[in-house]
Structures are given as structure tokens and as C-alpha cells.
Amino acid sequence: MMRSHRLTVGNTSLWKKCWDLCGVLCLMVALFSGVIQGAEINDFDPTTNPLTVHLLPHSHCDAGYKKTVEEYYATEVKQILTSVTSYLDPSTKKKKGESSQSSQLHRFVWSEVVFLELWFDDPSVDASLKQSFRRLVKQGTIELVNGGFVMHDEAITRYESQIQQTSLGHSILHRIFEEDEDKDHYSPEITTGYQIDSFGPSSFTPQFLKLAGYNMLITNRIPQTLKDEMKLDQSLEFWWYPSEAHHGGSGKMFVHVYDHHYAIPTGFDWEDESPTNYKGASPITPENVADRSDQFVNEIVMQRAPYYRTPHLLVPFGTDFRFQDAALQFDNMDQIVDFINSNPDRYMGKTGRTITLRYSTANEYLQNIASHMISKDGPFSPNDSTTPTGTEDTQAFFPSHTGSLFFPYVTSGPSPQIFSGFYSQYPNLKQNVRVAEQLLRAADVMKASYALSTASNLSKANSVVVNNNSTSVAFGLMEHARRIVMVMQHHDALPGTMYHFVVSDYMVKLQIACTELAVALSIFLSQSTVDNDSETATLQNDAYSVPKASGNIVGGGAYLSRTSIILGAPGSVDISHLLRVQMGPNTPSRFDVINPRTWAAVQDPVHILTSRDDVIVRDVNGNSILSQANLLNQENLLGMFIISFLADVPAMGTTSFTIETCDVTTTTDVVPIRGPSCAFSVTDIDH
Numbered sequence: 001m002m003r004s005h006r007l008t009v010g011n012t013s014l015w016k017k018c019w020d021l022c023g024v025l026c027l028m029v030a031l032f033s034g035v036i037q038g039a040e041i042n043d044f045d046p047t048t049n050p051l052t053v054h055l056l057p058h059s060h061c062d063a064g065y066k067k068t069v070e071e072y073y074a075t076e077v078k079q080i081l082t083s084v085t086s087y088l089d090p091s092t093k094k095k096k097g098e099s100s101q102s103s104q105l106h107r108f109v110w111s112e113v114v115f116l117e118l119w120f121d122d123p124s125v126d127a128s129l130k131q132s133f134r135r136l137v138k139q140g141t142i143e144l145v146n147g148g149f150v151m152h153d154e155a156i157t158r159y160e161s162q163i164q165q166t167s168l169g170h171s172i173l174h175r176i177f178e179e180d181e182d183k184d185h186y187s188p189e190i191t192t193g194y195q196i197d198s199f200g201p202s203s204f205t206p207q208f209l210k211l212a213g214y215n216m217l218i219t220n221r222i223p224q225t226l227k228d229e230m231k232l233d234q235s236l237e238f239w240w241y242p243s244e245a246h247h248g249g250s251g252k253m254f255v256h257v258y259d260h261h262y263a264i265p266t267g268f269d270w271e272d273e274s275p276t277n278y279k280g281a282s283p284i285t286p287e288n289v290a291d292r293s294d295q296f297v298n299e300i301v302m303q304r305a306p307y308y309r310t311p312h313l314l315v316p317f318g319t320d321f322r323f324q325d326a327a328l329q330f331d332n333m334d335q336i337v338d339f340i341n342s343n344p345d346r347y348m349g350k351t352g353r354t355i356t357l358r359y360s361t362a363n364e365y366l367q368n369i370a371s372h373m374i375s376k377d378g379p380f381s382p383n384d385s386t387t388p389t390g391t392e393d394t395q396a397f398f399p400s401h402t403g404s405l406f407f408p409y410v411t412s413g414p415s416p417q418i419f420s421g422f423y424s425q426y427p428n429l430k431q432n433v434r435v436a437e438q439l440l441r442a443a444d445v446m447k448a449s450y451a452l453s454t455a456s457n458l459s460k461a462n463s464v465v466v467n468n469n470s471t472s473v474a475f476g477l478m479e480h481a482r483r484i485v486m487v488m489q490h491h492d493a494l495p496g497t498m499y500h501f502v503v504s505d506y507m508v509k510l511q512i513a514c515t516e517l518a519v520a521l522s523i524f525l526s527q528s529t530v531d532n533d534s535e536t537a538t539l540q541n542d543a544y545s546v547p548k549a550s551g552n553i554v555g556g557g558a559y560l561s562r563t564s565i566i567l568g569a570p571g572s573v574d575i576s577h578l579l580r581v582q583m584g585p586n587t588p589s590r591f592d593v594i595n596p597r598t599w600a601a602v603q604d605p606v607h608i609l610t611s612r613d614d615v616i617v618r619d620v621n622g623n624s625i626l627s628q629a630n631l632l633n634q635e636n637l638l639g640m641f642i643i644s645f646l647a648d649v650p651a652m653g654t655t656s657f658t659i660e661t662c663d664v665t666t667t668t669d670v671v672p673i674r675g676p677s678c679a680f681s682v683t684d685i686d687h
Helices: 012-033 069-088 113-120 127-139 159-178 204-211 224-232 289-307 326-342 344-351 362-376 392-397 427-458 468-487 500-526
Strands: 051-057 108-110 142-144 192-195 216-219 237-241 253-257 312-317 355-359 400-402 528-530 537-539 564-566 579-581 589-595 601-610 615-618 627-631 641-649 653-661 680-682
Touching (some): 051 108, 051 289, 051 326, 051 362, 069 108, 159 204, 159 427, 216 362, 289 312, 289 344, 344 355, 427 653, 500 564, 589 601, 589 641, 615 641
Parallel strands (some): 051 355, 216 253, 237 400, 627 680
Antiparallel strands (some): 237 253, 528 537, 589 653, 615 653, 627 641
8 A cells, every 4th residue: 555654764865874884785685695595697688679568457445544444345456346247247348438448358357355245244235236247256357366354464464364364365255156157166365365455475475375275476665675675687587485384385476566565656646635636547539549649658668677587577457546547547557558559650660669568467478577587598387386496597587586585575766665663563452363363363263172072972872952152153253253364464563554443443352352352252162061981071052042242351352141261372471451359259250261272271371360368279070270369469459369270271272260269267366367379478679
């Protein structure tokens, strides 16, 4: 996204000098250490005939930035998907100049599945239009790229969350095409990573995409000084090895970096209503098409083509929230495409090479690169995971890059912006995201345990009847919460680079997600029964009514009707987020400790808050556990105690504990004598 506001640095001229020097030094180190490798620049002639310009029509739609997700969908994205689908559908198209050479060859790429799901679930969108979209995807007219729920941030998101949000997007796409009226069991294959607006690409990305079966990554935001250097040595397309351990093998990804930005060159965006171009680009007419085509060729062919090593040039056609009027965009560009393609001699004279313009998807662009390399050097198979890709000559043609040199992202200009503030800004938002992620993980573990228990019970002769009502409620709550947690992986959400009111909207959504996940956990835990032969709670299928989400903040920030603690949760050692247990005489309180991790918790510390220190903690068999009570002196927690003990919980499992008041004998009027099982009290510790 073209940002109008970002964190700035005080002495920008000093920072610019430091960054320029740093960029040059980093590049020199990279070149001389072999991190960036490839054939000599002089081996490649950027004016080789012919040149094919691949226009990639797209619309980058943020899942929250200047508007909330729902506001963006209602005011912009719904219109984009409707307009593009209607325009591209052969049965409903109403285009000017249908006889043009390019009108039958339009393409479009789409990334953000969060909006696609909203559109397909929107009852106000005609079902025939949704079916048209499916058919356009199957025909290759529309290509789905990235395939994630959102375009995630790569700097501060956890790798598990990157995988989960991508998996969620793929599962939604599977459902969308499963409902296809054609009943042909088609499922779209996503082969292109499209991370064009995250603030720097991570070396985890090529490794993840490679393992997921992707063929290419298109990216954009790398430090401008480095991008300028890569233009000079034609290394904006390269093989990316995630680490030295992968270098020289097949575990690499073919990467294309946009040379400028992901927007069409200025003057060729007919929906642009920025202050400098308020009425949009001037329409293409028979009177100005020659001059405008010459301008386009000068910008694209003469200035940008020399940055790349093949006779194929990828040019983005679109930017943020474009194609709300698909006819306006395509009809104008069609005239430029047709004029250039119809006048090869004119542009041979101007550029010294044959110029061809076409609309392409990302996959079509890659296939043209592959065809060129096959004709030049031999095999080129970017998705070959078993053998080195191509011949040695093919490998040498493109440079290789190992590891990551792309953080922090830094812009250019007299006042460069160093994108590092988002690593830590809005810390409460970041903590709440981590808490929600941990709750979702715990709910997934309990859901899996429930499924296993159900399968085991149903396999017995006296199988029980599954209560579908309670569990279906839990599953539904989890899926809604999952979408909230995954939308937070968006490159403007977790980084906190959106408008402040959008931050507030995210915080409300996270509270809802935590509540929903807590209720789902309560449902699963309420159906647990204690196996007297072990300390582990197993699940059974008895009836359960969904409780109201109310009570104290527990388990790192979620509301539970039945109290739980999640090991490893952010905030689990934050006093303000500890589980509060209300204690009364002879009224034991039960709580569960959940371990969502894939390894057993052995003697992991557990902390809860109580209003008294004369307590005993017992395990699931009723045995007392050594515990300690610390008096708190914080102003908002005066008179409260932290009760601490050590717990063993199996991997991806749960264990129940109880806490109760203990017997205290009073042999004097001053000092009560505790029983041997009572919590050891420490009253002089100030937290």
C-alpha cells in the first residue's frame, strides 16, 4: 500500500547517509562473500529481440488499514469482485470495442481470501455471478495467488500462524469450489506466492512456499538501496535459498521483485483520484492513442526492461482497491495494447526491438520464462523438488541469494522511512494476538482429543450417543474465532500500521475471539471424565449446555465459565492476567491446566490468584501438591495472593487440579499453625 503516514526518524539526512553507506557495505559484503551469486552482468543483453510485456491486472485489498475489514468489503471490495467478474464473463460482458485483439485475452489475479469468502457468503450477490467467478478460475482467466486468508506480515508473525492462515485460505477456497454447480470436483491449485506489500520478505517464506508446492514468489518491498543495486546488476529475478544448508540443492524458490512498486506507471491508472491526478488518467481516444502508447513504451520498455535478464517483462496493472470499474480500466488499456501490437515497425524504429503486449497471470508469465530458458539452456522446472532445477547454464543465468538481507525495509528519497517501529508498537495489540493464538491452539488440541475420544467410544459395543448440539456450537465458535486470529496476521494488523480506529476494531474482535475460544474450551472440558488410573482427563460425550461468557480474565486473557490455565500462554506469568479463584471455607474449586504443545510439560510452573493463603492444591487423585503463597502489594491487588505450584501435563493434553482451604489450628491468639499440606506462605515479597 502507498502509505501516507509512517514512523519517521528525527535527523533524516543523517539516517539517509548512514543507510546509504550501510546498503553499499552490505551489498559489497554480499557480493564478495558469495551470498549473491550469478553470471556476469555483461553476459546479458537487455535489448535482445523480441520483448513481451506481461500486464498483470490485480487489485491489492488490505484486510484493514484506513477502514475496517467489513467497511472495505462493503464500500470497495464487493464492487471490485462484482465488476471484474461481470466484465470478464463471456456470457455477460458489455464491453466497448469487443472486436479488439486483446478483449478476449483479459486476465486478473486475486489474493485475499478473506474478502472472497465474504463475497461468496453475501446473499445479495447473485448466485450466477459467483458461478461465473468459479468458471473464470477454471478457465485460467482469473488466477488465485498466495491463497492465504490475508497477505501476512513476514517480520513479526509466528511461522505457525503463517502456515495456519495459508491453510485456512486454502480450505475456504476448497469449500467455495466444492459448491460449484458444475460438480466437476475442481479445486484450484495455488502456485504463486504474492507478498507485494509486507514490509520486507523473510527467508522463511521461500522455504514454506517451496514445501507447499509453490513455483514462484512475487515480492516488492525490499530496502530501496538494495533494490537500486539489484536493478543495475539485473538481479531482480533470482533463486532464493533460505539458508546455507539449502544452497546448491533443490530447496530454492524462483523470486521476482517488482522494480518500482506494485502499481501501474503514473498516467495509466484510470481510477486514480489522488490529489495530483484527481480526475484520473485521461481517457484513451483515437486522437491520443499513438502518443499515449509511445509514453507507455518509453516508461516500460526503455526504462524498466533493462533491469531484467529475459525478453519477458512483468508489469503490474492496478494498485490498492482498483478495478471497481473494470470496464474503465480494461477498455482504456486495450487500446494501448492493440495499438502497440498493431504497429511493430513503429516500435522497432523507436526501441530497436519487437514489442508485444499481452495480459497474463503470474503462472503464464512463469511459463514464458520457462519456455525461454528451455530454448536457451535446457530444462527449467521451478517446482522440481527432487533434483537440481535446470542445467548448470540455466542455474548460472539467474543469480542466487542465500538467507535474508531484506530487513529492515527502508524507503528512498530525501526523508527515508525505516520500517522498524512496527516491530514493537501497539504492544497490547501484539500481546492480545499472541494470547488469542495460544487459545486457538489449545482449542484445536481439545477438539482433536474430543474427536479421538469420540472415535474410541463409538468403536465400543456400548457406544455412546454424541451430543451434536454442544460440539457443533464449539466448532462454530472456533471457526469464527479462527478467522479473527488469522486476519490479525495481515501485514497492517499485527504490525499496527493502520489507522487508530482500526486498531480499536481489531481489539474488539480479539476480545470476541478469546471469549468464543474460551466457551469452546469450556464445552470440551465439561465433557471430560477423570480416569482414576491416571492423572489425565479424558473426554466423554455427555450432554452440555453452552454457558454464558462471563467472569474474570483467566488463562492469559480469555473468559471461561469453567476455569482453565494454558501452559506457555503469553500473559501466563503476567499478574493482571492470572486465573482468579474465589475461595470460601470448605468449597473446593476445580480448574484445568491445558498443555497445547507437542511435548509433555514436566514440572512446569503454574500460578493462580486467590484472596487467601491458607489453601491446599490437590491433583486429580486428591493428593496434595507442594505449593507456595506470595502476598501481593500492588495497589490494585492488595490482599491477594499468588499460589504457585509445579504441574505435569501430557503433550497436547489436559490435567485437572483442585484448590481448597486447609485446616488451621490456632494454639495462640497470634500465629495460626498450618497443616503440613498447606501452601507455604511468603508474606514479605513485593511483586
